[in-house]
Amino acid sequence: MTTLPSTTARTIRTASIGGASEPFWLRATLIAISLGFIFIVLLLPLYVVFQTAFRDGVRTYWNALTDTDTASAIQVTLLAVAIAVPLNMIFGFAAAWSITRFEFRGKRFIVSLIDVPFAVSPVISGMIFILMFGADSVLGAWLSTYGIKVVFALPGIVIATTFVTFPFVARELIPVMQTQSAEQELAALTLGASPWRMFQLVTLPNIKWGLFYGTTLCAARAVGEFGAVSVVSGHIRGETNTLPLHVEVVYNEYHFSAAFAVATLLVAVALITLGAKSVAEWMETNKTLEQKKWAMEEVQ
Numbered sequence: 001m002t003t004l005p006s007t008t009a010r011t012i013r014t015a016s017i018g019g020a021s022e023p024f025w026l027r028a029t030l031i032a033i034s035l036g037f038i039f040i041v042l043l044l045p046l047y048v049v050f051q052t053a054f055r056d057g058v059r060t061y062w063n064a065l066t067d068t069d070t071a072s073a074i075q076v077t078l079l080a081v082a083i084a085v086p087l088n089m090i091f092g093f094a095a096a097w098s099i100t101r102f103e104f105r106g107k108r109f110i111v112s113l114i115d116v117p118f119a120v121s122p123v124i125s126g127m128i129f130i131l132m133f134g135a136d137s138v139l140g141a142w143l144s145t146y147g148i149k150v151v152f153a154l155p156g157i158v159i160a161t162t163f164v165t166f167p168f169v170a171r172e173l174i175p176v177m178q179t180q181s182a183e184q185e186l187a188a189l190t191l192g193a194s195p196w197r198m199f200q201l202v203t204l205p206n207i208k209w210g211l212f213y214g215t216t217l218c219a220a221r222a223v224g225e226f227g228a229v230s231v232v233s234g235h236i237r238g239e240t241n242t243l244p245l246h247v248e249v250v251y252n253e254y255h256f257s258a259a260f261a262v263a264t265l266l267v268a269v270a271l272i273t274l275g276a277k278s279v280a281e282w283m284e285t286n287k288t289l290e291q292k293k294w295a296m297e298e299v300q
Contacts, residue, residue, distance in 0.1 A: 049267055053260040064250075064258035065265070072238045073246035074265070079154060080229075080242065081222045084162040088218050092169025093211070100177040114171065117164050125163055126231025129156060152234030157242065160228035165221045172214030173207055180206050213280040220273035224266055 054061055064070060095114065099107055117125065133140045133150035143150060150156045184206075188198040204211075226244040233240040237249060243266060251259035 046267065049260050049263055052256055053264050054257075056257040060257050061261045064255075064261035067258075069238050069241070069249075070246060070262055073241045073243045073262075076154065076157065076240060077223055077242045080157050080161045081219055083158045084165060084222050085215060085219050087162055088166045088169050089211070089215055091166055092171075092173055092214060092218075093207075095170040096173035096177050096207075099174055101182055111174075114167050117167055122160075122164050122225065122227030123231060126160055126228035129160055129163075129228070129232050133159075151232055152236065152240060154240070156232035157229050157240060160232045161222045161225055164225055164228050165218045168218040168221060169211065169214035172210045172217070176207050176210035209280045209283045213277060216273055216276040216280070220269055223269045 053064075095110070098104075099111060130151055131137060133143065133156060135141065135144065135151075140151065148155075150159065184202050185198055188202050189195070193201070224244060225242070226248075229242055230245055230248075233242065233245060235241060235245060235249070241249060243262060247259050247262050247266070250262065
């Protein structure tokens with residue numbers, strides 16, 4: 001009878017008791033690398049942002065947040081988000097519904113097109129809109145005859161923001177709706193429910209957390225967008241600067257505490273997004289577990 005080495009026997013015994021298990025040193029190393037990476041890439045920059053923001057005192061911090069240019073940047077940012085996010089919600093739901101509920105030629109091509117903003121540099125997309133709506137373009141010249149200014153104005157910022165953020169809602173809803181069959185929706189229609197009633201009582205409850213998650217990511221990306229907006233905005237201080245652009249302007253003027261004070265607003269948006277993401281994932285997990293429990297009870 002062959003006797004296994006003690007180390008091998010211990011490894012087999014551990015695997016048989018608790019499943020596949022790695023050596024302690026390997027687990028400790030991987031955990032240390034993960035925590036170290038999180039500290040260097042995430043926690044340390046957050047500390048630097050807030051430490052620099054309050055370095056010159058609370059009064060300087062408050063003055064930076066209540067400055068007229070900061071207020072204008074907040075207003076432009078909120079307006080762009082308030083227009084771009086609802087547009088992306090409508091597009092995202094329409095695209096997800098079409099892709100998951102209908103069969104038609106070119107569906108895969110449309111799915112690929114949704115990912116274009118992920119593949120194209122935001123700066124390049126901004127330059128494209130300059131070429132489309134600039135004063136030297138045919139479309140831009142035609143719009144200017146009616147007094148409509150797109151580039152270096154709020155409409156250009158909205159268009160650029162909408163472009164770079166439109167995949168988020170669709171990309172969250174498509175897998176959610178693919179995992180859910182259309183049987184409940186067809187049953188509601190068969191029982192006489194109107195399409196709007198069916199959407200309210202059947203479709204929306206099933207996709208609400210995916211829609212919430214995608215919308216939250218879309219809004220956070222819209223608030224923090226820099227590249228495309230930087231190209232089309234013209235950097236007109238107090239008029240077309242968004243929060244990220246305003247941070248750059250103040251930083252380039254060597255007002256570091258003020259720049260990081262405004263940056264804390266963007267950090268707050270990121271933290272709120274993280275919290276909303278956790279809530280959405282938790283609710284979706286609970287919903288999935290409840291559905292599995294209900295299915296098992298039905299089988300029994």
